[in-house]
Amino acid sequence: MSETITFLAMFEDFEPASLGVEKLHDLGLSDDDMNVISGIPIKGAILGRPSAITYVSRIAMVGALLGMAFGLFLIYGIPYLYPLLVGGQPIFPIPQGIIITFEMTMLGLMGFAFIGMFVDSGFPSYTPKEYTPEISDGKIAILFSCPESDQKKFVDALTKAGAESVVPAEARHL
Amino acid sequence: MSTNLELPMFTNNSEAELGGRWGMVIDKDLCTGCQACVAACSMENNVPFVGEEDAGYGRSMQWIRIERLWEGLDGDYREVKMTDYQPLMCQQCHNAPCEPVCPVYASVHSMSEDLNLQVYNRCVGTRYCANNCPYQARVFNWRDYADYRETNTADNDPRWSVFQNQLNPDVTVRRRGVMEKCTFCIQRIHQAENQAKAEGREVRDGEFTTACAQACPANAIVFGRIDDPESMVSLAAETSRGSRLHEELRTMPRVTYLAGGA
Amino acid sequence: MIKKFFAWLKQPLGLIAVGIVFLALFSAAVYGIYTTQQSPEQPIQFPHKTHVAFGIQCLYCHPGANKGPAAGLPSQTKCWGCHNQIVKTRDSALLAPLKDAVLSGQSIQWVPVAMVPDFVQFNHRAHIAAGKNCEDCHGDLSQMTIYENPQVLNMGWCINCHKQSAGDDQALLTKLTDCGTCHY
């Protein structure tokens, strides 16, 4: 595997795409060596691929905890710094604390889910990538790399599986 | 910093400290509705004059107002009856509804004097406190009534020369957009306390009084320490004629109204 | 057009230009802030240092400090009362404005430096009574010519000192951190 070449195979529909994935598996490509690019979210199972791993939920949970800590600081830490009496109400009110803590927890959860999505996907990145605008027209593309010596074998297999085109992928500005 | 143990930490102290510190008694039977207190208050506290038009639209900024209510307006004019004159100012509630609703601690309780405070420069003008005051005792600076900047000189505003010189230096001049209200003449309280402290004694009852009480020709308003059972105000409040406004709201006002005498 | 401009900005000369503009704006902002922190021009370059060196007490010229809210400035006749008797100062060019003011009856327009806003009710007497010395707030005037504030007189600074002065005395702390102590 000294020299590898990256191909972009375009498919019209799920059926041939899943067949293509199967062929690539048969040719000895592991799931890590290929990626599916599509215009709509496709569950990995439909194409016979493992489900992608995401850390967004975990990051969001961390965010929720941080948000909660911040909320608790706001409602119980701030009055400690400068206690002021209002309307005979307690300095560290529990009912009001629930409201602020809730809001801040949710803000932390969602803010970190948003940031987590960026971090986990590597957004924003404006570097050249293997892509073709046809993908956002609904085509399904399989991006895979194979040894340069075997490239004909792979191209033939995918064309047989129903690929519209199998072309060497070039990184381009999106 | 060490935490103040006198503060209610997790629960309300609505039942605590029923006594209070400064208080007032207003005898409605003695009040003649002469408005001297209103004038005196405005002078003492730099309360601006809003003009005829604004006053007519409900923007007069009196910290104390004389309420008069009529009964029997639906019937014959001979049946129309007027109720007592009721001078009304901030009741300095112990559990003041105006305080907790302020988002920036502009309306805050003075723990040392047990008074409601309005910190003018902290006020951002949400006016929530005024809505939440069951006595409608708070007034708002709708315009720059007290705009004494260079641009607003005697040449273009005849009020300038008069008003500039009558301001009380001990009281802040408020600008537009802030809430204000009766302070029980806190500047006089501080002055008396400072004087007493300098002389190494307690403030004597009757040593000073608020501007309204001072101006009242009928002595209908009595001001003093209500935690001192021997003070004039405590003795006056003890009578059976006394009641407080909207006591059912548990705001614990510090002003007692006397009515129903002969 | 805009594209060309951005392209120009990206080349080294453009980057230098961006840097210069940024630095200029930044220094202008810093200078603007700096000027707000400077003591203003006074009609007379009053040397506090010299007066303190002669052993004149603060209260001699600012007698209001232990009596009431304002420490007060000495009247020009009070100044002239001494300076009139010293030959060196009677004819000094530096004191010409004082002399003119006394002779013409006009008052000298000192520019206030140590001042709090209108919504702060400050009282010198209470602070003197609490055992504070002038230099605790106003700095060491034996080293100063024209008065400058040794620190920004803001609320946090006031509150800090109030808290320290109260120490563990809860009643005093309540009194000293009460909003109504200064604001009414």
Add this chain to the structure above:
Amino acid sequence: MTSLAKPLARPHAEEHEDPREHLMHDPLPRGKMNEMVMEAMHETNWKFWVVTGILAVLVATCLGYAWYYLIDKGLGVAGVNMPVFWGIFLVDVVFWIGISHAGTFISAILRVLKVESRRPFTRAAELMTTFGLVQAAISVFMHMGRVWLSYWMAPIPNERMIWPDFHSPLMWDFMAISTYLLCSTMYLFLPLIPDMAMARDRSTGWRKTLYKILGLGFRGTEGEWKNLTTAMNLFAFAIIPVMFSVHTIVSWDFAMASRPGWSSTVFGPYFVIGALHSGMAAVAIVLFLLRSTMKHYKYFIRPEHFDTIGMLMLLVSMAWAYFYFNDYIVPWYGGDVWDKLFQEWAEKGPLWYLWYTMLFCNIVVPWSILWNKKWRRTPWLLASAGILINVGMWLERYIIIPEGLTINRMPFTWRLYIPGVEIALTVGMFALFLLLYMLASRVIPLIPVWEVQEGQEAHLLRKIGKAEIPTLSELE
């Protein structure tokens, strides 16, 4: 017994409908849909610019200049006076927050419940949420006496060592609205990323630059999709309680005050439902406007969607009536003198007609129009009902706030409220909302194309198997 042998369910007329009436059963190639959406975005004619110009002038004068005037002269130029400290400003705050609720309701709740007909208009509704919240925030700031100091409400360390007071319902409001504004903006942006990538692939010039930046370099790899859908799912579930909390807290601004007519425990859910009532109606108006003005949108927004919205409107109207009755009967029966006074003031006072108009618009109009499926599917009729409902809901807030403040426990201070510069500001705010929406409609693809295609694909997929499995929207 023979009768039992007959099939119980008669074939319903609906079953013979052309399935192609449903967007989900009427698929177009993705490329075609992309083209349609892009074309609708590019399409501007002179009418568009005339309307934009008028709105821009309105915003500049009624909002920009009037606000400057208000700040310069103080609140005296508005109509607020001594007992009526809160005027139309607060009416607008509650109204706009109400409008903003429908966006989340539609896109989050319907997403969670997997209602398929939501797909084409989630974005339009989410955009309404964000812009509505912007309007609400502007109203809050206009209402403040010293708006230039509003940052004092933020918990920022400062030299005064004073912090905001979290005892205040306004602080809860501040935190809740900030949370909601931030989260709904993020929630608007998340499903927009693939569409931005789509727009990036087929645009040139400044649009290309804009979409390239906003597209973030999205390609649509498995990992990116997984992250995106996970985040969207999280948002859909998390933003629902936030949405409920926001309007509950807005209602607490009133319910926490010890005022007759305000201090009510049912205000929380009542305001939430009221918000949805006006919000749903606003969605109907927006959908009607989009359908009738944007090119190709008749394909995406169909009578079935108006049908969905109409049913929701009817449901929400009934719920609103239920809560209103709750809020009405308790003080009526309890007979507290001040509460009773407030009710009589609203019904028989000088502004009695507002009360009747409110009931007419909020109950009579939706109940008499929306029960009929054919009427529900008539876009202009639904939009008209929507406008009336919004009028009714605005009046409802007007009755609660300025009218409710007119009377209080001190009869000496009762005074009527006559709006001043607030009217211009309100007009300006409506203009700003429309202007923002119009401009956004030319920059943001208002139809989430990938979601529509996803739905269509999902419906196709179910037919690939041997038996045809009914999809969710068919089961409805």
